[in-house]
Every structure is written in C-alpha cells, then in structure tokens.
Amino acid sequence: MIKPKQKRTLETRAKLIAQAKACIQEAGYEALRVEDVVAGAGVAKGTFFAHFRDKDALMEILIGAEMDALLDQAAAGAGPTDVEQIISRLHPLHSFVTCERYVFDLILRYSGAAAVAEIGPIAMTFGRYIELVTGWMPLGDYRKDVSADLLAEGVQAFAVQAMALQFCALHQTQRFDKRFARYLKAWLAPVS
Amino acid sequence: MIKPKQKRTLETRAKLIAQAKACIQEAGYEALRVEDVVAGAGVAKGTFFAHFRDKDALMEILIGAEMDALLDQAAAGAGPTDVEQIISRLHPLHSFVTCERYVFDLILRYSGAAAVAEIGPIAMTFGRYIELVTGWMPLGDYRKDVSADLLAEGVQAFAVQAMALQFCALHQTQRFDKRFARYLKAWLAPVS
DNA sequence: TAGGTAAAGTGACCGTGGTCAATATAAAAT
DNA sequence: ATTTTATATTGACCACGGTCACTTTACCTA
Numbered sequence: 351m352i353k354p355k356q357k358r359t360l361e362t363r364a365k366l367i368a369q370a371k372a373c374i375q376e377a378g379y380e381a382l383r384v385e386d387v388v389a390g391a392g393v394a395k396g397t398f399f400a401h402f403r404d405k406d407a408l409m410e411i412l413i414g415a416e417m418d419a420l421l422d423q424a425a426a427g428a429g430p431t432d433v434e435q436i437i438s439r440l441h442p443l444h445s446f447v448t449c450e451r452y453v454f455d456l457i458l459r460y461s462g463a464a465a466v467a468e469i470g471p472i473a474m475t476f477g478r479y480i481e482l483v484t485g486w487m488p489l490g491d492y493r494k495d496v497s498a499d500l501l502a503e504g505v506q507a508f509a510v511q512a513m514a515l516q517f518c519a520l521h522q523t524q525r526f527d528k529r530f531a532r533y534l535k536a537w538l539a540p541v542s
Numbered sequence: 543m544i545k546p547k548q549k550r551t552l553e554t555r556a557k558l559i560a561q562a563k564a565c566i567q568e569a570g571y572e573a574l575r576v577e578d579v580v581a582g583a584g585v586a587k588g589t590f591f592a593h594f595r596d597k598d599a600l601m602e603i604l605i606g607a608e609m610d611a612l613l614d615q616a617a618a619g620a621g622p623t624d625v626e627q628i629i630s631r632l633h634p635l636h637s638f639v640t641c642e643r644y645v646f647d648l649i650l651r652y653s654g655a656a657a658v659a660e661i662g663p664i665a666m667t668f669g670r671y672i673e674l675v676t677g678w679m680p681l682g683d684y685r686k687d688v689s690a691d692l693l694a695e696g697v698q699a700f701a702v703q704a705m706a707l708q709f710c711a712l713h714q715t716q717r718f719d720k721r722f723a724r725y726l727k728a729w730l731a732p733v734s
Numbered sequence: 735t736a737g738g739t740a741a742a743g744t745g746a747c748c749g750t751g752g753t754c755a756a757t758a759t760a761a762a763a764t
Numbered sequence: 765a766t767t768t769t770a771t772a773t774t775g776a777c778c779a780c781g782g783t784c785a786c787t788t789t790a791c792c793t794a
Contacts, residue, residue, distance in 0.1 A: 355760095355761085355770095355771080356759090356760065356761085356771070356772070357760095358759080358760075358771095358772070358773095359771085359772070362772080362773085383749090383750070383751090384750075384751065384752085385749090385750070385751090393773075393774085394773060394774045394775055395751090395752085395774085395775070396752090396753080396754080396773065396774055396775065397772075397773055397774075398752095399751090399752065399753075400772070400773070404751075404752070405750095405751065405752090455647075455650075455651050458647075458650060458706070459647050461706060461710075462706055462707060462709050462710030462712070462713075463710055463711060463712055464709065464710070464711055465711045466711060466712060468711075469712070473710075473712075495728075495731070496728045500724065500725075500728055503703065503725075504700070504725065504728070504729070506703065507699045507700055507702070507703035507725070508696070508699055510699065510702065510703065511695065511698065511699035511702065514650070514653060514654055515654060517654050517656065518653075518654030518655055518656070518665075519654075519655060519656055519657045519658060519660075520654070520655055520658065520661070520665075521654070532692065533692075533695075533696070533699070536687075536688045536692055536696070537696070537729065539687070539733075541731070541733050547741080547790095547791090548741070548742075548789090548790065548791080549790090550741095550742070550743090550789080550790075551741085551742070554742080554743085575779090575780070575781090576780075576781065576782085577779090577780070577781090585743070585744085586743060586744040586745055587744085587745070587781090587782085587783095588743065588744055588745070588782090588783080588784080589742075589743050589744075590782095591781090591782065591783075592742070592743070596781075596782070597780095597781065597782090
C-alpha cells in the first residue's frame with residue numbers, strides 16, 4: 351500500500367473507498383459489509399483484501415480521516431483559554447467518536463499502536479490530540495505543578511472515561527459535556 | 543437463565559463452563575472457540591446458545607468472576623494509605639485486565655451497561671472498583687477539594703489510560719505501575 | 735403407569751470475514 | 765511485435781459465530 355505503481359490500483363482503491371463511504375452514509379459504520387462494498391465497487395472479494403489488511407483497516411482509514419479533519423478544525427484559530435472553551439472546541443470530535451458504539455469501541459481498540467511500524471491513522475490522532483491539548487495548557491489558568499504533557503494525557507483519559515459513561519444507561523443522568531467539565535475542573539484546577 | 547429448574551440444565555451449564563475454563567487454561571481467552579467448548583462438553587452447538595446469549599456472554603461470566611475474586615482480594619484487610627499502596631493493592635487486578643489484549647478490549651466493551659436490566663458481571667466490577675477506591679480516599683493525605691467519589695472515578699480513568707498505553711509499543715518505555723503512579727500522584731495530590 | 739406438556743437439546747444451515755492457488759493484465763526486456 | 769516478469773484480480777473455499785424447526789427428555793397429573 352506504500353507506493354502503488356499502477357494507475358489501475360489507485361482506481362480500484364478509490365472505488366472501494368468511495369463505495370464504503372456510500373454504504374456508511376446509508377446505514378452507518380456498524381452495518382458496513384465487505385460484500386456490499388465489493389459488489390458496489392464491481393470487484394471481487396479478494397481484491398478488497400489485497401488493498402486492506404482486513405475490514406478494520408478500512409475502518410481505520412475512514413474513521414481516522416474523519417477524526418483528522420475534526421482535529422484540524424479544533425486546532426484552527428486561537429487556542430481555548432478555559433475549561434469551557436476546551437470542551438466546546440473538542441465537542442465535534444468527541445461527538446463523532448461517540449456517534450456509534452461500534453465506532454467508539456473500534457477507536458479505542460486502535461488508539462494504541464502495537465509497534466512503531468504499525469502506527470495507524472487512529473493511533474496518530476491520539477498523538478495529535480495530546481499535542482493539541484498540550485499546546486493549550488499555557489493559555490489558561492491551570493495548575494503549573496505538573497507538565498503540560500501530563501495534563502494533556504489526563505484530559506484524554508477523562509475524555510475517554512466520560513465518553514464510555516455516555517454509553518452507559520446507569521450514568522446517563524449526566525450529559526457528556528457536563529461530566530467532562532466536572533472532571534477537567536478538578537484535574538486542571540490551579541493548586542492554590 | 544434466572545431460575546433453571548431441571549437438574550440437567552445445571553449440569554450442562556456446569557459442563558460448558560468447566561470445558562471453557564479448560565480451553566482457556568490451555569490456549570488463553572482469545573483462542574477460545576465455541577465449537578471446541580461444545581465438543582469437549584459433549585453437547586450440540588445450539589445448546590451453548592441456549593445457555594449463553596453469545597460467546598461474549600460466557601466470556602463476561604468467566605472474566606467477571608476472575609475480576610470479582612481479585613477485587614475481593616484487593617478489598618481484604620485495612621485499606622491502603624498512600625498512592626504506592628493503592629497501586630500495589632490493585633496490581634493483581636490490573637495485571638489480569640491486561641493479561642491479553644483481547645481480554646482488555648472485551649472488558650472495556652462491557653464496562654458500561656446499556657440498560658439497568660443489562661448490568662453484566664463486568665459492569666458490576668467497574669462499580670465495585672469505584673466503591674472500593676472511594677472507601678480508600680479518607681485513609682490517605684489526598685486532596686479534599688473534590689468528593690471521594692470523583693477522585694475514585696479519576697483513579698479508574700487513569701488506570702484505564704495507563705493500561706491502554708501498556709499495549710502501545712510507543713509508550714512502553716514506562717512500565718504500567720510507574721505511569722499509573724505518575725498519574726495518581728498528580729491527581730490525588732493535596733491542594734496545599 | 736400412561737399420557738400430556740413444557741423445557742432442553744440437536745444439528746443442518748446461514749452470514750460474513752478472510753485465504754489462496756490460479757488467472758489476467760500491465761510494464762519491462764528482447 | 766513478442767516474450768518475460770511483476771503486479772493486480774479473481775472466486776471457490778474455509779473458519780467460526782450464531783439460528784431455528786424439529787426431536788428428545790424430564791416432570792406433572794389423572
């Protein structure tokens with residue numbers, strides 16, 4: 351997949367991705383079937399797996415691209431200067447991550463790379479997330495006794511926790527943003 | 543599954559669970575095949591699904607039981623009074639949760655219940671974890687500006703984050719316990 | 735003890751992700 | 765133009781989780 355030489359290869363790959371997007375548009379991520387994608391793209395099943403290691407690899411590409419775009423959006427303009435602003439800036443991204451249970455689970459599963467050579471699109475976005483939030487840390491009145499990087503890791507950990515509880519009926523009395531705000535206010539509060 | 547009446551039912555269920563444990567003992571959780579379990583238990587495949595909604599439901603029972611036993615162990619005796627003690631007390635549990643990538647992913651997937659009626663064994667253990675840690679909060683010199691319950695939720699969030707990074711080659715320079723300690727020291731530090 | 739009925743068990747079958755030896759096509763060499 | 769070689773494509777096939785109409789068994793009642 352690193353350097354496809356033939357034009358045909360690129361065309362086939364584009365057809366597969368376009369058809370996958372169309373399927374998802376119609377019925378969501380979880381409902382995606384490899385057989386539908388290849389049928390719609392007019393290629394054989396084996397071709398799919400010549401282009402993508404497995405179904406999840408395609409999902410990673412599609413979901414990773416979406417997350418990347420949302421990260422770009424979050425990174426645009428001047429950084430947020432307080433907790434509320436951080437939360438609303440990240441809202442579109444968190445909203446996408448929790449759009450489907452299936453999507454959330456898949457993202458978590460691929461959020462870490464098993465090896466340096468295996469850093470996939472989703473693992474990349476988790477790195478970007480940390481970088482982005484780290485850059486925001488000097489902009490507000492947050493605690494200074496720990497590094498910006500550690501603070502950012504905590505923000506990510508709390509975001510994941512709040513999103514996970516979003517899917518949990520037992521805890522849905524609190525909306526995601528409200529719970530996340532409670533976490534961040536406690537985590538980022540300046541040590542007086 | 544709520545009140546099995548016939549003795550036969552209980553026997554079959556016991557055979558299935560025993561065989562599943564044997565399979566896992568031999569090759570780990572991920573390698574478990576329903577076909578092997580039913581073959582070993584001497585029943586038909588359909589019988590398996592009459593006893594368990596799906597394969598994951600059996601996994602939940604087995605993994606949940608293991609986690610419950612480890613929580614009992616962590617809860618025994620006087621509570622830990624500092625971060626290092628908290629970490630070593632939870633070590634056996636965290637160690638089991640990360641014993642296999644497959645196990646970790648499954649636990650995360652079932653850590654929240656979609657509905658009150660669906661609280662499974664694993665979702666229960668996440669509740670117990672919070673309760674346990676909440677009870678430990680008054681025992682040490684931790685911050686008092688947020689509730690013990692919120693602190694416990696944070697401990698859980700950081701534990702999950704540290705475990706997730708455990709599977710990530712990029713971050714394996716730090717061992718789980720060390721990373722978790724870094725998180726907890728920052729999270730639980732008393733506001734001076 | 736026989737007959738009836740509800741519960742438990744069966745296994746052929748299906749859906750879907752994934753494989754691979756064979757084939758077709760494009761690019762390079764002659 | 766023809767042959768050779770590398771690359772892309774094919775589709776029959778497999779593995780494995782899960783289903784369901786049917787059969788068997790256990791228990792209850794007369």
